Amino acid sequence: MKAHVSSILLGVRDMEASKRFYTEGLGWKVQHDYGISVFFEPDGGSPVGFYGREGLADQVGTSPEGSGFSGLVLTYVVRSEARVDEIIAEAEKAGATILKPAGPLPWGGYGGSFADLDGYVWSLGYSAQGEDQPYAE
Numbered sequence: 001m002k003a004h005v006s007s008i009l010l011g012v013r014d015m016e017a018s019k020r021f022y023t024e025g026l027g028w029k030v031q032h033d034y035g036i037s038v039f040f041e042p043d044g045g046s047p048v049g050f051y052g053r054e055g056l057a058d059q060v061g062t063s064p065e066g067s068g069f070s071g072l073v074l075t076y077v078v079r080s081e082a083r084v085d086e087i088i089a090e091a092e093k094a095g096a097t098i099l100k101p102a103g104p105l106p107w108g109g110y111g112g113s114f115a116d117l118d119g120y121v122w123s124l125g126y127s128a129q130g131e132d133q134p135y136a137e
Contacts, residue, residue, distance in 0.1 A: 011053035025094020
């Protein structure tokens, strides 16, 4: 298996609320809306989509119930501290829960994190170190 993700599917409890959060709140554009699933324009990265939480759990053979930290963090690396601040503000305005306000990180970078409406954790970061960062924008 290669170190590659073909797509990222997030099991959501309320499809319409999640679509509003990502489209109206964060500016994502819907590429395909199949009713039971929605995919966003990947803009050069791995496609991200939603699927009803119960249907996605059934599809992979697990329970849709869960609580606490799942161990999954979605990382979004940008080219400036100011952009980290902007995205954190956009997410909060859209209804995200800010888990860690933007600020200096222990390893020397700058970042913060938020949870979307379904509790998926997004880590935003910037680092002036290194030229091979996996920039999302």
